[in-house]
Amino acid sequence: xxxxxxxxxxxxxxxxxxxxxxxxxxxxxxxxxxxxxxxxxxxxxxxxxxxxxxxxxxxxxxxxxxxxxxxxxxxxxxxxxxxxxxxxxxxxxxxxxxxxxxxxxxxxxxxxxxxxxxxxxx
Numbered sequence: 387x388x389x390x391x392x393x394x395x396x397x398x399x400x401x402x403x404x405x406x407x408x409x410x411x412x413x414x415x416x417x418x419x420x421x422x423x424x425x426x427x428x429x430x431x432x433x434x435x436x437x438x439x440x441x442x443x444x445x446x447x448x449x450x451x452x453x454x455x456x457x458x459x460x461x462x463x464x465x466x467x468x469x470x471x472x473x474x475x476x477x478x479x480x481x482x483x484x485x486x487x488x489x490x491x492x493x494x495x496x497x498x499x500x501x502x503x504x505x506x507x508x
Contacts, residue, residue: 392450392458399446403464406437 402409411430417423437444444464451457485502489495 392448392452392460395448395450396460396462399448399462402437403444403446403462406439408435408437410434 398409408431410433414430417430421428423429443466445461447459447461449457449459487495487498487502489498
């Protein structure tokens with residue numbers, strides 16, 4: 387569980403980007419007095435709010451500080467918006483998908499193939 391502790395923060399931020407919502411800061415009753423909050427444009431989000439669309443990709447940083455001393459930091463960027471023209475056209479003919487069969491002997495393999503054939507013809 388500890389190795390995956392930072393994944394929750396990554397998932398939360400990906401969903402925030404997707405839905406355009408800045409989530410509130412959890413488990414903080416008051417800002418630390420070690421930071422001068424009156425200068426700059428940094429603040430704790432005490433309530434969730436809409437993430438403004440500026441016409442540029444949204445970016446966010448996620449940090450994870452593990453109990454064993456492992457620290458990780460990742461910067462995420464919103465994926466480009468996919469348009470219908472970007473998608474591959476639907477296949478005109480059905481895609482052929484192989485059925486993989488396995489067995490302990492050649493006879494068992496033939497029996498397995500017969501059962502599959504019987505199932506598919508019903």
